[in-house]
Amino acid sequence: MSETVLKLEGVTKSFGPVDVIKGVDLNVRRGQVQALLGENGAGKSTLIKMIAGVHEPDSGRILVDGKEVRIPDTKASEALGIATIHQELNLVPTMSVAENIVLGRTPQRYGLVNRKHLKAQAQAALHLIGLDVDLDTPVGELGVAKQQLVEIAKALSMNARILILDEPTAALTGKEVDALFTVLEGLKAKGVAMVFISHHLDELARIAETICVLRDGAFIAEVPSDTDEDELVRLMVGRSIENQYPRDTPPERGDVLLEVAGLTTQGSFQDISFEVHSGEVVGLAGLVGAGRTEIIRAIAGADTYDSGSIRVNGQELRGGDIGAAIRAGVGHIPEDRKAQALVLDASVADNLGFATLYPTARAGIADRSGQHRRAGEVAEKLRIRMSGLDQAIRNLSGGNQQKAVFGRWVLANSKVLLLDEPTRGVDVGAKVEIYNIINEVTAAGGAVLMASSDLPEVLGMSDRILVMSGGQLAGQLPKDSTQDEVMTLAVANVTSATSAAATNSASHDPKD
Ligand SMILES: Nc1ncnc2c1ncn2[C@@H]1O[C@H](COP(=O)(O)OP(=O)(O)OP(=O)(O)O)[C@@H](O)[C@H]1O
Ligand SMILES: [Mg+2]
Missing domain, CATH: 3.40.50.300 (P-loop containing nucleotide triphosphate hydrolases)
Incomplete structure (x- = not known):
C-alpha cells in the first residue's frame, strides 16, 4: 500500500x-x-x-x-x-x-x-x-x-x-x-x-x-x-435504486405546445425546425458548441434571434423577452445555475418564488405568505436538503441548488420546460427524483425539451432525440437508439461542413 x-x-x-x-x-x-x-x-x-x-x-x-x-x-x-x-x-x-x-x-x-x-x-x-x-x-x-x-x-x-x-x-x-x-x-x-x-x-x-x-x-x-x-x-x-431512468411508459402525446420554425441566429444555429407535443420529452443531443444551449436560450427569451419563429401554445414569442416567455408558460433551467439562475444571497424561498411572486400577487400586492407555503410544499416534494426555507441558497450543496432551480418552474406550473444539463452535479438518487418530476410534468400535459451531454440520460429519458451538429439539426432518433447512433449524427457537421449539409437534407424530418 x-x-x-x-x-x-x-x-x-x-x-x-x-x-x-x-x-x-x-x-x-x-x-x-x-x-x-x-x-x-x-x-x-x-x-x-x-x-x-x-x-x-x-x-x-x-x-x-x-x-x-x-x-x-x-x-x-x-x-x-x-x-x-x-x-x-x-x-x-x-x-x-x-x-x-x-x-x-x-x-x-x-x-x-x-x-x-x-x-x-x-x-x-x-x-x-x-x-x-x-x-x-x-x-x-x-x-x-x-x-x-x-x-x-x-x-x-x-x-x-x-x-x-x-x-x-x-x-x-x-x-x-x-x-x-x-x-x-x-x-x-x-x-x-x-x-x-x-x-x-x-x-x-x-x-x-x-x-x-x-x-x-x-x-x-x-x-x-x-x-x-x-x-x-x-x-x-442506504437503499438500492431499481430503475435509474423511470420512463418506460410515457403518457399519450397531445397537441403541439412548442413549435420552432426556421430559427436562425448567425454564428450559432441555422434553420432549426421542430415541435414538442404535450406529454413529450424530447432530448437535444450534440457535442459542446453544437448550438443546443443557444437554441434553448432563444426559446426562453434569454437571447434574441435573427429569423424564424417560436410559438408556445400557439402564441408567437419574440426573442429577448424573458417575461413574455414565462407568461406564455416557459420554464428555463440554464446550464450555469450559479451565474444564470440563482440569486446566491437570497433565501431558498425567494429563489423558488422568483417566477411566481408577481403572477400570484393580488391587486398588485405580492402574496408573500402564500408564496412561502407553496415554496415549502415544492421543497418537500423535491426533497431539497436545507436547514429551512430562509437559509441563503448559497449555503445549499450544489445538487440541492439545482433542485431549487427546478422547483421554481414546478411552482410556476410551467407548461414547456427547457432543460439545459438538468442533472449536472446531481447525485444518482436525486436524479431519479428529478426524472420523476419530469414524468409528472408530462403526465400533467406539459412538454419538455432536454439538452444534455449525459448520453445515458438522453437515451433513457427522451421519447425521441434531436441531434445537433455544428449549429444544425443533423437528424432525429427514436427512443431506443444507441449512443453510437447519436454520436454518428453529432459529428456529422463537424468533420465536413459540406457533406453535413447533404446529411442534413437527407435525414428524417424532425417535425414528425
Ligand atoms: N456555510 C454553510 N452554512 C450552513 N450550512 C452549510 C454551509 N456549507 C454547507 N452547509 C450545509 O452542509 C451540508 C453539506 O453540504 P456540502 O456542500 O458539503 O455537500 P456535498 O456533499 O458537497 O453535496 P453536492 O453533491 O450537492 O455538492 C448541506 O446540508 C449544506 O446545506
Ligand atoms: Mg459538493
Whole structure:
C-alpha cells in the first residue's frame, strides 16, 4: 500500500446547530486517487474545504506526511502543497484567462509583474489539458465547460503534491473528461496524491484507486474502486435504486405546445425546425458548441434571434423577452445555475418564488405568505436538503441548488420546460427524483425539451432525440437508439461542413 500523504482523523464540522461532518476519516495516498462519494448534501465539499483552508474542523486532526497541521486559510493550504479545484468556479469573469490562471501568485521580478513569464506559465497549463483559447479572452465570455478547464489549468499550474478536485467533470463532455484523466494519470505517475469527487460512478472506476463513501456527514466505508455500482449506490443512499431512468411508459402525446420554425441566429444555429407535443420529452443531443444551449436560450427569451419563429401554445414569442416567455408558460433551467439562475444571497424561498411572486400577487400586492407555503410544499416534494426555507441558497450543496432551480418552474406550473444539463452535479438518487418530476410534468400535459451531454440520460429519458451538429439539426432518433447512433449524427457537421449539409437534407424530418 502506498504511503499516506494526507490523513484526516475523526474530523467534525457544524454550522450553527447542524452537524455537517460527523467524525470522518480519510486517507489520501501518494500517486493515487481517493474518490469521495455521497448524495447531494452528504458533506463532500465541506470535507475538502477543511483541507483547502476554507473551513477549520471543530475537532479531529489533519496530518500531512504524518505530522499534524493546522490549515486556517487558503494560503496555509497552498503552502502545504495542496491545490484545490472547488465545485463552484472561483474565476474572475472580467479578468483574462491568463490572469485568472496565475491569480494571486503573479510572477514578479524586482517587484514588477513579468507579463511574459505570466503568459508562458498560463499557456503551459492550458496546453497540458488541451484547451485552445486565447489567453487574453475575459473568462466571463467562455462557456461553463471552458471555464471549468481554465479552473483546472489554474490548479495544475501550481505544481501541487496534493490535488483536490470537487466535481471537475460535471460540466465536461466525454472527450474533455478523457483529456483530464490523461493528465491525472500523468500526475499519479509523478506521485501526486489526489481527492476526486464526482457523481458519475463510471468515472470513479476509471480514475480512482479507492472510494470513500459518506452519508449524512458520516463516514460509511472505504472500498476499492472496482466495487460494483449497485453496491456503491446502496452504500451511498442506504437503499438500492431499481430503475435509474423511470420512463418506460410515457403518457399519450397531445397537441403541439412548442413549435420552432426556421430559427436562425448567425454564428450559432441555422434553420432549426421542430415541435414538442404535450406529454413529450424530447432530448437535444450534440457535442459542446453544437448550438443546443443557444437554441434553448432563444426559446426562453434569454437571447434574441435573427429569423424564424417560436410559438408556445400557439402564441408567437419574440426573442429577448424573458417575461413574455414565462407568461406564455416557459420554464428555463440554464446550464450555469450559479451565474444564470440563482440569486446566491437570497433565501431558498425567494429563489423558488422568483417566477411566481408577481403572477400570484393580488391587486398588485405580492402574496408573500402564500408564496412561502407553496415554496415549502415544492421543497418537500423535491426533497431539497436545507436547514429551512430562509437559509441563503448559497449555503445549499450544489445538487440541492439545482433542485431549487427546478422547483421554481414546478411552482410556476410551467407548461414547456427547457432543460439545459438538468442533472449536472446531481447525485444518482436525486436524479431519479428529478426524472420523476419530469414524468409528472408530462403526465400533467406539459412538454419538455432536454439538452444534455449525459448520453445515458438522453437515451433513457427522451421519447425521441434531436441531434445537433455544428449549429444544425443533423437528424432525429427514436427512443431506443444507441449512443453510437447519436454520436454518428453529432459529428456529422463537424468533420465536413459540406457533406453535413447533404446529411442534413437527407435525414428524417424532425417535425414528425
Ligand atoms: N456555510 C454553510 N452554512 C450552513 N450550512 C452549510 C454551509 N456549507 C454547507 N452547509 C450545509 O452542509 C451540508 C453539506 O453540504 P456540502 O456542500 O458539503 O455537500 P456535498 O456533499 O458537497 O453535496 P453536492 O453533491 O450537492 O455538492 C448541506 O446540508 C449544506 O446545506
Ligand atoms: Mg459538493
